[in-house]
Amino acid sequence: MQSFALIRPHTLAAARQRVLANPEQRLLRAGGLDLLDRMKEGLETPDELVELSSLQGELGQQLRALESTATGLTIGALVTLAQLAQLAQHDDLNTRNIGHAALRQAAASAATPGIRNLATLGGNLLQRPRCWYFRSADLHCLKKGGSACLAITGENKYHAILGGGPSFIVHPSTLASALLALDARVEIAGETTRIIPIAELFVSPKTDPKREHILAPGELLTRVLLPAPGPAARSAYAVAKEKQSHDWPLAEAVVNLSLEAGVIKSVRVVLGHVAPVPWRSAEAEAALTGQKPGAALFARAAAAALAPARPLKHNAYKIPLAQGLLREALHRAADLPLPE
Ligand SMILES: Cc1cc2nc3c(=O)[nH]c(=O)nc-3n(C[C@H](O)[C@H](O)[C@H](O)COP(=O)(O)OP(=O)(O)OC[C@H]3O[C@@H](n4cnc5c(N)ncnc54)[C@H](O)[C@@H]3O)c2cc1C
DSSP states (O other), rough: OOOOEEEEOSSHHHHHHHHSSSSSTEEEESOOOOHHHHHHHTOOOOOEEEGGGGHHHHHHHHHHHHEEEEEEEEEEETBHHHHHHHHGSSSGGGGSSSTHHHHHHHHHSOOOHHHHHHHHHHHEEEEEEHHHHHHHHTOOOOGOOSSOTTTTTTTTTTSSSOOOSSSSOOOOHHHHHHHHHHHHHHEEEEESEEHHHEEEEEEEOTOOOOSSSSTTTTTEEEEEEOOOOOTTTTEEEEOOOOSSHHHHOOOEEEEEEEETTTHHHHHHHHEEESSSSSOOOOHHHHHHHHSSOOOOHHHHHHHHHTTTTTOTTTOOOOOHHHHHHHHHHHHHHHOOOOOO
């Protein structure tokens, strides 16, 4: 690995100045897990890493804060996955976090306890894909300026079945799927500060195959804002992996629903690790809205969610897998027993 300097700025202006002086060579570091992997893999050769944990003042506090108010939950970008996994134990949140359960479950499922202690919310959302063609410095895939996605004709067991093309990566972030289902917004600080729906953070390869998010060099993701769940809101996260720990998901499903008078009044359905962006299923949501929850309805919604799937040679198994996960998440969110 090439040697680099670790810069510890105290202000946003100083951090931006370092990065903007040479955007190709200067990278922000949060927990550093994904970043150091990319450096060891030879994908990045920065001359400076700009340490986010050194930021001070109001911004420094915001980056670390996990605050619950009447209007919702505000989570700083440096809050770790371990902290999110313990949301239920947070004093303020005990009584109102059933609606945010999917976020807690997603954070608790990711990676390993050791990784969760270091990995941050911001770094998790902005980590680069795990595709083995992208991660190999020797291969010139589409994401690195090549002419084609090598997964199309190659080993594509872990790749996209929905929304793929021209690149077939799957979005790597577990928290992204949960936060999209929970209708999160993200705050971005740069020359100005803006707040956008989290769906607008992600970039489809159809728009630009080289990037996964809209942040410009020197921009910081500072906070994630979650609306307070309604009294009848319930959410759930379900995942399948090859190994129970130290592994990435094969597929994920997140459901956030509200019941009223025995029917589903509103619902958001998101699938993870099946598409290049966290995949909101309009088909499943349409099938569920206004209906009485139950196993037959959930099976129909799961079939509808995967109807647009276009698997590659080695990943058709993800269709029944994602359907089963969605059915599981729906049962858990609706508080119904899982069928045998
Ligand atoms: C064995 C293993 C299993 C894993 N399993 C999972 C899993 O199941 N689900 C999952 O989601 N992840 C999984 N991961 C990935 C892990 O969660 C991420 O690597 C980690 O969350 C990255 O966070 P970080 O704080 O270390 O980010 P960093 O590596 O510091 O940053 C990642 C990227 O984001 C940028 N960045 C970071 N923070 C900001 C910010 N606030 N503003 C602007 N840019 C920023 C950095 O410049 C960098 O490009 C796994 C990793 C391992 C090693």
